[in-house]
Amino acid sequence: MKLKTLTLLSAGVLALGSWAPYAAAQDSMYMPSMTYRTGPFAGGGTPFADGYADYFNMLNERDGGINGVKIDVDECETAYNSQKGIECYEATKGNKPLAYSPLSTGITLALIPKAPVDEIPVFSMGYGLSAAADGEQFPWTFVYPASYWSQLSSILKYIDSQDGIEGKKIGFIYLDAGYGKEPIPLLDQLSESMGFEVAKFPVGVKEMQNQSSQWLNVRKERPDWMIMWGWGAMNPTAIKEAVKIRFPLDKFIGNWWAGSHADLNAVGEAGKGYLAANFSGIGQDFPAIQDVLTHVVDKGLSKVSSRDDVGNVLYNRGLFNAVILAEAVREAQAATGKSVITGADMRDGLEAINLTEARLTELGLPNFTGEVTGSCGDHEGNGPIFIQQWNGSDFERITDLIAPMTDIVRPMLEEAAATYVSDKPDWQPQACG
């Protein structure tokens, strides 16, 4: 009985110990990582989380951190569940985090109002609320290197460059959730100005692996091109269904969350020809990624299940997320003269981002992505995308960088940003002059 009591007490002490608040060391900075290595979207969340953590760990191992200060990457599992994401935020915001990358549009939307209150910037890289590109209205949120709206405009430009878009019918298949619906206002507007017809095919979250109805409708509607705003198990299912109805895969373009190795590995050779947007380089042939292999993966410090996973689409995207944050840390350190910075300093660092091709080359990522330049008013960076194509076993980049239709998209983003804040009397915008 005494032994049992002792065991229980020990377990209790251990449990309490695990809940002890994080104690930030002076020689490190806290960088939370919201991950989803579990749940229905783990196939995408896992490589992203690996790339994110491995880059920071590479900086720690190779350079001793950023300007001598190590980055402490702390994962919190959200399972792509907004409620769990908010719990992660509340549990870790006291650890002096530099920034949050929510990796979910749902979590991002919940954190946007919290960011100015807690003075911790939110960096939703290429996802989240497109309107957050307007830095004047959203001082604490960043969507580098491009918003969903900009991405859609680049995809439409690509279609237009192939065989003209005017008079064509564009099918839009999307996850019937906030993320999937996000680009629809722009799609509707551009359909009028560019003269194409749109047919929409929503896919419920519960129907991700059961899409035959949607693809029967595609067969009925006979669109000339299909665009997909999918995620997780929705993507391979959609591509398999497209093959089933003999839809030409070289006229089927996924957005940058519908074009990863995790999506196509289950499709294999049958998915040959499928297109997808991307903004981060593919493969291991970059000096920075070679350093990750040498200093992290080969030392057994990475969570990747195989060395070959390094360099795949989502791994590199997670890595790029970390590259932008690391660069913002450097900018903030340079601007403040401090080695250990705060969330507010980090916000200023993110606004000062200037990833030119020369700088990317210096970082070991030549031709990895387009240039990303932020400012007080521009939290999007006006990033271009490229199109990649599945060759049956891997993705190949097939286009140069395609710039977004900034002249059309930017006024719409500003209008959407103004609408977002219009019913929030306490909202604090910033003046950018």
Place this chain on the structure above:
Amino acid sequence: MDVLLSVFVEPFQEMLAFPDFFLQVIWEGFVAGVLYSLIALGFVLIYKASGVFNFAQGIMVVFAALVLVSLHEMGVPAWLAVVLSLGVMALLAVGIERMVLRKLVNQHDAILLMATIGLTLILKGVGQLFFGGEPKPMITEQLGLPTGSTDLEVFGGLVILQHIDVAATVIALLMVIALAVFFSKTRIGRALRAVADDHQAALSVGISLNQIWAIVWFASGIVALVTGIMWGARSEVSFALEIIALKALAVLILGGFTSIPGAIVGGLIIGIGEKMFEVYWGALLGSGVEAWFAYVLALIFLLFRPQGLFGERIIERV
């Protein structure tokens, strides 16, 4: 007037104008229905024998399929992997009987349901611990399942039959026949029916409840493995597959919780109904109606025939 036309006239005109497409819709609905029935069958087997609504059936589908593909990834030949996966499902069945059901005999139905929710979380955690969260492709070709398609030229158009869908239909049919024979012709099957009818009476004539429960959970595990293979071949093996099991709830409400034919008929009604409704009437409601069609149909059944098409009418005297 336009609305009336688009509800009562235009869809039928479209069916007549494009009969090949109409047949394709029916076929796709039929295949989906068969696959829903397979999931529902797993629920029915356990509910019949133990009165437990097994909330873990969906994760059992994922778990069985993950065991199979992971064993193959480790270099185990495909058919040996199937045998070993069945072994794992048998161990799981015995484990559930020993560690969960045996300790909860005579407890309220709600407690048993909660136990299966707990089981879901355990299987999810164990599955992710051992197999990781990443999706895996189903080993369709290695199992000798057919791929490719056959084009049928009908009414001047084309109906495309995927070979894997044909195989799924045939396998589901064989499984239903095998289960029907097992329940009606074998000693264990008769014992199982006796347990389903009356636990106390079955015990009084010497039937081992524990043994029957283990057998029925194993049978449900076999159904889960077959379901996982078929759904996995259509998409991929991932934890998202678990969500599809929710559709089986509607199938069960339609067909009745205790009827194997009910699971089949219910599955087919929902499969064909939802495809037709989505394709011919979906646009009127903004598309995406497939996400709720089955549940609305189930709700209507609950209002007018709560025991389902084939279920036993429950009369409780107080």
